[in-house]
Amino acid sequence: MEVRIALDPFDPGAELSGFSAAGAGAVVSFTGVVRGDGGLSALEIEHYPGMTESAIAAMVEEARARFGLTAARVIHRHGRLDVGEPIMMVLAAAPHRRAAFEAAEFLMDYLKSRAPFWKKELGPGGETWVAARDEDEAALGRWGGAT
């Protein structure tokens, strides 16, 4: 189980091929990328050093216990990101595919609303803090709680 908060870009392909999933029958990976919607030119991501790591580690541990993961890795960037750059990546390994898919979705849902990151969009209209979306909060209900 590994959590990495990175200022520098990472290579999703290298992460996937270097992901040690011995004994697993299924590996699911998800990569989030900066969208170029509405003339967006870059994203500035702020986080809470210390809490970020511990909050994500707790989510990964919960996912491991709940879905029987044999390995997991979460990478999330902060700082300035250009359009097209990977923002974050979740890798989940489990004996069977359903558990691996569900664990990846569980981790994504919690990362969206419970990991202390804040995105600011830099675009033609200046700078705007991204507002949290109700549907992201509601997505946590699927996992039996919004805590």
Added chain:
Amino acid sequence: MIEVLYFAWLRERAGTAREKVETQAPTVAALVEELRGRSEGHALALSDLRAVRVAVDQKLAAFDAPLVGAREVAFFPPMTGG
């Protein structure tokens, strides 16, 4: 003495990322009341608590959470990770 941290637009409005605060506030809500008096920026940052989340010693907490023994309190908007 409590270390108070602000993130994202709360940091911008309060005009500071962190400050040490001498306080006897028994709860987060009582601390918020004291912080609002620090400056106009603080008052603006903490004007609508529906848009504010709080962590006590790096764990999400409610506004009625006690501050006994707390070393660090952070205020921030709803998180937008992923």
